[in-house]
Amino acid sequence: MEALYATTTGLLAACGVYLTLRGRTFPVVVGLTLLSYSVNLFLFSMGGLAMHGNPAVVGAGTPAADPLPQALVLTAIVIGFAMTAFVVILAMRARGDLGSDHVNGNRLDVSREDGK
Amino acid sequence: MLQHLIVLPVVLPLLVGASLLLSRSSSPVLRRTISLVAQAVMVIIAIALVAQAGDGTIRYYALGDWQPPFGIVLVLDRLSASMVLLSSVLAFFACLYSTAGIDETGSNFHGLFLLQLMGINGAFLTGDLFNLFVFFEVLLIASYALLLHGGSKARTLSALHYVVLNLLGSAFFLIALGILYGVTGTLNMADMAVIVTTLDPGRAGLMEAGGLLLLVVFGLKAAMVPLYFWLPRAYAAASAPVAALFAIMTKVGIYSILRVYSLIFTDNAGTLADLGRDWLWWAGLATLVVSMIGVLSARDLRTLVAYLVMISVGTLLTALGMNSVEADSALLFYLIHSTLITGGLFLLVDVIAGQRGKAGARIVRARPLLQAGLLGGLFLIGTAAAVGLPPFSGAIGKVLILTSASPEQQIWLWPLLLLAGLCSMIACSRAGSSIFWRTGKSEPSGDRIGLARGIATGGLLSAALALVVLAGPLSNWTRATAEQLSNPAPYLEALLGKDASPETAPPLKGDEE
Secondary structure, three states: OHHHHHHHHHHHHHHHHHHHOOOEHHHHHHHHHHHHHHHHHHHHHHHOOOOOOEOOOOOOOOOEOOHHHHHHHHHHHHHHHHHHHHHHHHHHHHHHHHOOOEOOOOHHHHHHHOOO | OHHHHHHHHHHHHHHHHHHHHHOOOOOHHHHHHHHHHHHHHHHHHHHHHHHHHOOOOOEEEEHHHOOOOOOOEEEEOHHHHHHHHHHHHHHHHHHHHHOOOHHHOOOOHHHHHHHHHHHHHHHHHEOEHHHHHHHHHHHHHHHHHHHHOOOOHHHHHHHHHHHHHHHHHHHHHHHHHHHHHHHHOOOEHHHHHHHHHOOOHHHHHHHHHHHHHHHHHHHHHHOOOOOOOHHHHHHHHOOHHHHHHHOOHHHHHHHHHHHHHHHOOOHHHHHHOOOOHHHHHHHHHHHHHHHHHHHHHOOEHHHHHHHHHHHHHHHHHHHHHHOOHHHHHHHHHHHHHHHHHHHHHHHHHHHHHHOOHHHOOEOOOEOOOOOHHHHHHHHHHHHHHHHOOOOOHHHHHHHHHHHHOOHHHHHHHHHHHHHHHHHHHHHHHHHHHHHHOOEOOOOOOOOOOOHHHHHHHHHHHOHHHHHHHOHHHHHHHHHHHHHHHHOOHHHHHHHHOOOOOOOOOOOOOOOOO
16 A cells, blocks of 8 residues: 555656646646645655554544644645635736736747747 | 733734734724734834843743643744844834835735734744744745735736745645654654654654755745745835835745754754755855846846845855854844845835836936935945945944854855955945936936835834944844754753653554554
């Protein structure tokens, strides 16, 4: 399970980084989203991966999964969700204000990429 | 009541800021009054905190009375108290400046401003790494909105870069926290500092990776080369009070490096001792070189001041890299000086731009200024202090840093730092002579500086003289702060109790299958 988990996280991060380095805002936003998914998975695994664990209840006595990474992931998800919403709006605003969806707002570059 | 003082710099801006966000329909005068009164109260609280921290004991505030290492704590020592005072003073003057009209160019200025202040104060006070992340996010989210406040093409473009880069930074921050938690099983900085001393050598590599990743994140916030590209554009595009408040944002990065590395990666940390100090030293020198070129190439007063901020960052990073009590003490003095002066310069540039018609802040021939004498005098004082000319505060800060370098460090530091001073002096005098003397024939027009803006700008720039007059007590204070930082034992003892043995109980762990 560790191998599968690590591969998934790594693949998500690699795709995220690749897309973040693109020149247009839409791939960048998708890249940021993928990256935040992979980070959440990574954080989640930091308490150790355990199958069929019990919830952490004080006094239950049974071995339990570490609850702290779960709390951290929850915080990270909330912040990541809000920031994705914000960056989507910002990208649309940039498209409107700058007249192009290029991250540098450069119209010339865009038309060249389109082959016009 | 007194023991709750530590949490007030976080709670007060939160409550007032949130209520200002809710009362959007109230009159501008009322909102300004509430915001200014809250910030004035913040300054008073910060002075009380500095007075409390002055006795040298380390106090902490356990939220919900959950004791460390498990609960979340706010820690008050000399360093955090002085940083909170610095941010409160800067924010008060920046907010005062905004009441002259900039706050009404968009909605919710004061609410966002207070929330950003809450994030900054929280980052200075927290004793928990994950909480540091949360406060970073609070201050960043507020800063995204503030940067866009008022709206313009330049702001949208720079905000796009700023937001994307900082989201990447947050992702790296979380990865670093995940690694550090995985290795040590704690996120409390004091607890981590204890655990790191008895770390299994096989896991030291992971710890090192986590620690250096944190350095990347803090370096991004501090605008360390090569992570500085967002800064000149963002600072030049932001409205004046926002840019002035941003003057402390790079210092949040510097503070975090200083706190985390002086507490966790100490001499007791075995192979991890003094982690990253070499990187800081060379990155600081590189920052100096890059910002030197930048300041000479600036065609706009705002960009010029943004590069002056970067020169201060480079100076502070090299001082961090020196890693001695003298250097830390000099660093704190220079940090206070550079935050106030560059903040004041951003405000002054906005006033100048308002009197130059279409030319704005660009360094070109334009109409004569309405109040050339007053603004020119302030410009002279501000830039002379930023460049580091005597008799102003920058000279003292620079001399302190130059003398704290060891002989082999001096070979690199002295030429580069003095050259950076020369370059900024050339750039500033060129800009000043072109703006104040190379003027056209047309009639002066534009907005006079007015009382609120005058007090705000003058108040911040008066630090150039005030820090010279108070240099004795202030350098004693920074010296004591640096000594407190160099000896983390009392910090650990205050938080974890006398028997803070390395075998602190590990948290619940899942079965590792």
